[in-house]
Amino acid sequence: MDLPTLDRHSVVPLYYQIQQHLLDRIRAGTLKPGKPIPSEQEISGRLRISRMTARQALKSLCDLGVTYSQRGKGTFVSAIKLEKNSRQVLSFSEEMQASGSRPRSKVLSFEVSNSSPDVADVLQLSPGEKVISLRRVRMAGTSPMGLEWSRLPLRVCPDLLQSFDPSRSLYQALSERYGVHIVAADEVAEAGLAGGEEAKLLKVPRNSPVFLFTRTSYGQNGQPVEYVKSTYRGDRFKIVNRLTQPVLTQPALRQEEKSIGIGKNAQGKARRRSSVFPK
Secondary structure (H helix, E strand, C coil): CCCCCCCCCCCCCHHHHHHHHHHHHHHHCCCCCCCECCCHHHHHHHHCCCHHHHHHHHHHHHHHCCEEEECCCEEEECCCCEEEECCCCCCHHHHHHHCCCCEEEEEEEEEEEECCHHHHHHCCCCCCCEEEEEEEEEEECCEEEEEEEEEEECCCCCCHHHHCCCCCCHHHHHHHHHCCCCCEEEEEEEEEECCHHHHHHHCCCCCCEEEEEEEEEECCCCCEEEEEEEEEECCCEEEECCCCCCCCCHHHHHHHHHHCCCCHHHHHHHHHHHCCCCC
16 A cells, blocks of 8 residues: 655654554545554655654554554454444443444353342342343354343342343343333443453453443332343444533522622623733
8 A cells, every 4th residue: 555755844743744644544444454564664764764753643643542553463454433322221242233243142151040139229229139141242243242140139030041142132032022121221430441251252362341231210100120231342343422512590590600609790800801901
């Protein structure tokens, strides 16, 4: 592929000129996900720059998350990150379908089990009440994207083990077979690092960055029906949200003005202070 003509008299560092050129090619689709980009040796040789400068350009692309390096193999274009929508209650299958990907699952375990104290507390279970435990690797096509461990009260779906194909959408099964519609959820997102087992299942290096989600889902009657702990790849997901400014009523607006020292007196003082400056 073509490499930039460097302006060696510019105040813009050489590594940054190379970075921007490669970044433009990635954004334009000339360099596609999974494909290699020119090596440190090739860049330094063709542009007649030091290996250190070429290395800095490649590292800066990795730091931006648009490329990744594999020891002994080279640097490759990263896949486009999928959006983890935190504005709506969506299943993994719905999120993948919305992004144009084909959702798949690899089942790790699917069984009836005793509940731990924390799960019993969240799901409001009676002493000794059992849960259905479902652990899966969630995939987009053939690529592992995340790990999910769902626990549901057995009484909500007593024959789920016999009636449900765990490679398919759990939310769809709850809705169609049991009339349970997930209408709300409390979800906590944290940053973490992939441990040994997680890294192996997600096919990423150990200690790779991951998102950790803990979700409690509620049915239309307001009762908790699912407790999920998930681990998603940090290199394949980004969290998307929408923030809005609350609309203040007039009494609330006046109270806020008082709290930050804005009012008639404060505004008058501000005008008097500003009048000493020439116009």
